[in-house]
Amino acid sequence: MSAIAAKAGADAGAFQPVPSIIALVLAIIVIAVGFVLGVGQTLCLIVLGAALIAFGVHFVPVGGAPAAMGQAPGIATGVPMLAAGAGLAGLFGGAWAAELGLAVALAGGAIGGALMMAITCLMVNMSYVFGMGIPPASGKIEKDPLTGYSQPEFKSQGTEGHGLPFISYVGGVIGGLLGGLGGTLIYIELLEFYEAAGLDFAVGLAGILAVAMFLVIAVLAAYNITGTIEGPHDPKFKRFPRAIIAALLASALCGILALLLVLLV
């Protein structure tokens, strides 16, 4: 990436105070309505889960189409889809452990998401190294902050890097961890609320709405990232506060609608 392009990208991701304050105020109003209706605490935990997902998506190294040609580092698929894949694998584990208590379920969900990413990221590197003879290299940093490996000389000519340097691998695992944790938190909160309301299909409804909210937040975060991101060392990572604020508002709205569904049943 040229210096000009890098500067333009940085400006595009700059924190914008006015829209952020408006979004925060709207989110607070929705949560206040939730408290008035008696669902405030559950709603707050759903919003917390969404914030964890939005933060986690920024850790996941996604290279999109350029990564499929070895032109950019990261995993060769879309941001929301990969994050959702990891998060839902975590949700699967968390839902399975739901009867063992909140702490075990949350930890199970987090580990499930992280495990999915750990295996996927390893197979991505295996594919690059043993299938294509290409070593991992970052295009955004001179040295890997975890391993101290120098990056530029391992970047092939005419590309922005390829594969997953160790910092990106660790970022992927952390992203899966946070995604699984957030998704499971939303599921457990919805499940407890629906069960308390006496719904027969509480598990199914909580599951489908947790999946839906996960996708909403993952897509919002993907818009914030705009295309590709290498992981926590990428300059785009600093944009995460904006995604968290957007996630607070979106999840507050989705959450209150999900909770008010019981009135219709």
Next chain:
Amino acid sequence: MQEIIIGIGVTALAGALAAVAGAAEDTESNIGSQGDPNSQVQLAPQMGYTHRIYNKAVSGEPPAYTLWVTLACGVAWAFLMMGMNAILAIVLGTVLATIVQGVYATTAYLGRTASLSKFGQPVFTDVLKSVTTVTMGHAFVAIFTTVVICYLLATVIGHPFSLPLLGIVWGLALGAAGSATGNPYYGKERQYQNQKFGAGVPISASGNIVRYAEAGQRSSIDNGFFTAKFGGPASGLCFGLIVFFELWRTVLFEHYLAGWGAVIAGAVIIIIFMVIDRYVEKWARENYGPYTEA
């Protein structure tokens, strides 16, 4: 004890089925040219390189497989509720989902290729007839095996999610694992076989995909033949390991430490995979060396 032994058996079977599903998914997406590498198939005619490669990016692989697997799970679940035999119900659900996949593939090929007519790219009806059914065959295998995994999880293991909801979770994970692992091998190694081995494709070469084979023009079915040797099995291994370890850690260790056993086992497995990745990176740098002097 019996419950654990049955759980281990299901874990092994689900892991094996997932390996088949991942391999079939990647091969299907490469023959049909779905996923990120298809950007080059779409780009090539715009750069003056007309071709006979199939072009069916219905959507990204994860949402596409979410739809197809969930559809098959939903139909199978409805038949099961009516008291139908499980195998027959799953097969009928899979057949319906495969037909939907075929319809999507046909409309995607016709629509996407027709949109390139101003660049001189023809729509080849023989390509449509010969390749669509091959992608449908692979899709059937991928969908069927994934639905069987979901069925085992819902009935034998006793996961609280219903069959269609499990279809959403594992369909998305299947597409994510298959596209993450398999896409670079199809995109870089096959479409750009004319570029240097052991290096990424220079951005300036974008669109100049390989269009000719040993005799005549390259067919998409040959792309599946090529990627089935590495990208497909690697994708299968990826999805197989995900399903296997997710189940294995829970089935074997959930009974210890009030559920924390499964969490600790998962954390240990993650650390082991991290160490392996670190070794792979180190090995690559030591054996392949830098491209240029620092």
